[in-house]
Amino acid sequence: MNVEDPYEPELGSLPEESAGEGPESMETGTTSIGVTTEDSVVIATDRRASLGGRVVSNKNVTKVEQVHDRAALTMVGSVGGAQSFIRTIRSEAKLYEARRGTPMSINALATLASNFLRGGPFFMINPILGGVDDSGPHVYSIDPMGGLSEDEYVVTGSGMQFAMGVLEQEYESDLSHEEGIEIATKAVQSAIERDTASGNGVTIAEVTTEGVEIHSHEDIAEVL
Amino acid sequence: MQGQQQQAYDRGITIFSPDGRLYQVEYAREAVKRGTPSVGVRTAEGVVLAVDKRSRSSLMEADSIEKLHKVADHVGIASAGHVADARRLIDFARRRAQVEELRYEEPIDTEVLTKAVTDNIQQYTQMGGVRPFGAALLIGGVSNGEPRLFETDPSGTPNEWKAVAIGADRSEIQDYLEENWEPELTLDEGVELALGAMASTRDESLEASELALGVVETDTEYYRRLEEAEIAAHIEALDLEDEEDEE
Numbered sequence: 001m002n003v004e005d006p007y008e009p010e011l012g013s014l015p016e017e018s019a020g021e022g023p024e025s026m027e028t029g030t031t032s033i034g035v036t037t038e039d040s041v042v043i044a045t046d047r048r049a050s051l052g053g054r055v056v057s058n059k060n061v062t063k064v065e066q067v068h069d070r071a072a073l074t075m076v077g078s079v080g081g082a083q084s085f086i087r088t089i090r091s092e093a094k095l096y097e098a099r100r101g102t103p104m105s106i107n108a109l110a111t112l113a114s115n116f117l118r119g120g121p122f123f124m125i126n127p128i129l130g131g132v133d134d135s136g137p138h139v140y141s142i143d144p145m146g147g148l149s150e151d152e153y154v155v156t157g158s159g160m161q162f163a164m165g166v167l168e169q170e171y172e173s174d175l176s177h178e179e180g181i182e183i184a185t186k187a188v189q190s191a192i193e194r195d196t197a198s199g200n201g202v203t204i205a206e207v208t209t210e211g212v213e214i215h216s217h218e219d220i221a222e223v224l
Numbered sequence: 225m226q227g228q229q230q231q232a233y234d235r236g237i238t239i240f241s242p243d244g245r246l247y248q249v250e251y252a253r254e255a256v257k258r259g260t261p262s263v264g265v266r267t268a269e270g271v272v273l274a275v276d277k278r279s280r281s282s283l284m285e286a287d288s289i290e291k292l293h294k295v296a297d298h299v300g301i302a303s304a305g306h307v308a309d310a311r312r313l314i315d316f317a318r319r320r321a322q323v324e325e326l327r328y329e330e331p332i333d334t335e336v337l338t339k340a341v342t343d344n345i346q347q348y349t350q351m352g353g354v355r356p357f358g359a360a361l362l363i364g365g366v367s368n369g370e371p372r373l374f375e376t377d378p379s380g381t382p383n384e385w386k387a388v389a390i391g392a393d394r395s396e397i398q399d400y401l402e403e404n405w406e407p408e409l410t411l412d413e414g415v416e417l418a419l420g421a422m423a424s425t426r427d428e429s430l431e432a433s434e435l436a437l438g439v440v441e442t443d444t445e446y447y448r449r450l451e452e453a454e455i456a457a458h459i460e461a462l463d464l465e466d467e468e469d470e471e
Contacts, residue, residue: 006327100336108328115327 007119011091014116015084029053029197030063031159031188032074034130034139035171036152037180041130041137043205044184045074046159046191046198047216059200066212068093069103071131072205073113076157077144081123089113106131106138110148118146126156132207159191159198166190181206185223192220238352248356249349252378255358256305261391262291263421264302264362265405266373267414270441271364273302274418276391278434292436292449296321298331299365300438300447304391305378310359313376317341317363331445334365338374338382346380360390364438366445387417393425400424411439415450415458423462432456 004010032045049058063075067090075082092112096104104112110129117123123144130139141154153171155163166187175183181204188202201218217223233239234247241247260276275291293301293314301317303310320340324332341361348356356378363374375383375390387405389397400421409417415437423430432455440447450458 004323004327006323100333104328105330108330111329112327 005119007115009088009092009116010095012088014088014119027051027053027078027197029159029195030074030076030157031163031191031195031198032063032076032128032155032157033163033167033184033187034074034128034141034154035167035175035180035184036130036137036139037175037177039132039137039208040177040180041072041132041139041205041207042177042180042184043072043074043128043130043139043207044181044188045157045203046188047201047203047218048197048199049079050197053197056199060216060218062203062214062216064203064205064214066090066205066214067129068109068131069097069211070133070207070209071106071109071129072207072212072214074128074156076126076128078124082125082127085113085116085123085125085127088116103133105133105135106140107133107135110138110140110142110150113142114146114148116146117142117144128154128156130205130207132209137207155187157191157198159188159195162191162194163187177206177208182224185220189220189224238350246349246379249379252305252356252358253360256360256378256390257392257394259304259306259359259391260291261389261393261397261422261425262302262304262362263387263389263397263401263418264364264373264375264385265387265401265409265414265418265421266364266371266385267409267411268371268407268442269409269411270366270414270439270443271300271371271373272411272414272418273300273362273364273438274415274422275302275304275436276422276434277436286433292438294438294447294449295337295363296332296365296447298367298440298445298447299334299337299363300440300449301364302362302390302438303359304361305359306357307359309357310361313341313345313357313359313361316344331367333367334363334372334374335382335384337365338363338376342376342380342382344380345376345378349379362388362390364440365447366440366442369442369445371440371442387421389421396425397421411441412458415439416462419455419458419462430459430462432459 045063049061051057170183203216206213233241262275265272277289361376387401437450
């Protein structure tokens with residue numbers, strides 16, 4: 001019938017092998033945070049990559065990438081899996097918009113991401129998707145089996161307990177954009193202090209109706 | 225000799241005639257003209273689809289004449305031409321609408337659905353060993369609060385309309401629609417315009433049992449088929465207006 005498979009990307013294909021198996025593949029460990037504010041989404045991550053949890057293999061990783069005009073996705077877990085996944089989601093979003101002349105809604109993007117994780121190989125990733133559309137700001141955490149959960153703020157990665165504690169205390173509905181950046185950065189900072197797999201500063205992605213802006217800071221004090 | 229050569233251009237659909245025509249596609253359009261007419265009307269309050277389902281015999285079960293189809297919660301399709309061919313396209317559209325739900329968790333946009341269907345129709349004008357679909361469709365739907373009405377033809381060209389007819393007597397019905405369509409019609413007025421258009425080429429009067437009507441309302445974004453009694457009431461309202469005009 002030539003109807004495309006809803007669980008497969010239209011462009012390319014999902015890899016046959018599971019990504020990120022074996023102790024020597026690069027993992028991000030990571031603290032990754034997504035916060036909704038009154039009219040934007042703020043995503044914050046640390047900047048450390050590690051090998052087998054013992055070696056800091058890179059101190060300058062940007063773990064959040066733009067995947068859509070007004071959405072970004074974080075890399076949590078296997079770096080290879082996350083990079084491949086981001087490339088696929090980005091192409092699908094561009095194809096959708098080119099064909100229809102309107103951008104994908106964030107819920108559609110999240111559903112697509114969930115389908116690819118559920119239907120394809122095991123990517124070993126646990127990303128956060130955040131974006132702004134006509135219905136407002138949205139953040140989702142996506143588990144490695146494709147489980148989607150939307151909330152006002154979400155946290156994934158090895159530092160999640162430490163970061164979650166900060167957000168539980170500080171988060172309120174209808175934060176301003178600037179307050180959102182501050183709270184997300186504080187939460188990453190706490191996780192960096194206590195989680196050995198998180199560190200080396202913070203990367204912030206600001207998602208507004210204008211688009212996505214990503215900037216990194218080795219010194220967290222630059223943001224706070 | 226010349227005659228034989230010309231004839232050869234309609235043997236396969238993948239063959240252009242020297243003047244750039246695809247005869248098999250044109251013949252398929254003729255097949256559509258042999259079908260009873262279907263009419264679509266777009267109003268601000270929703271889209272109306274009306275089909276003529278007169279049967280050859282009083283013994284035929286009227287419900288078994290399939291010309292008006294629900295495709296998704298928010299989309300209906302009326303067909304003209306070969307019913308069997310139309311059924312294939314309707315099923316394609318139904319599946320495509322559900323793929324959209326599975327893939328993106330969103331109701332499919334009427335334009336996106338139309339183009340998926342016409343892309344499918346187009347394949348049957350270019351592949352070897354197949355023939356084109358001998359059916360035209362009217363695709364009516366509401367997505368994101370916007371009523372839309374599209375027409376597909378056997379070549380796979382999608383066109384959007386304010387009001388349109390396909391099938392037999394197309395040009396006369398289209399004339400009637402062009403004369404009477406207005407941008408500010410209510411849904412009821414849209415239904416009556418569709419019925420009036422159907423009546424404009426019929427010798428005998430309209431019978432509710434020989435018609436099927438479906439509407440997709442802008443407010444609810446739901447496709448709904450009208451009951452026979454509702455159609456009868458609309459026909460009555462039409463007749464009353466005619467009488468008033470005569471007076």
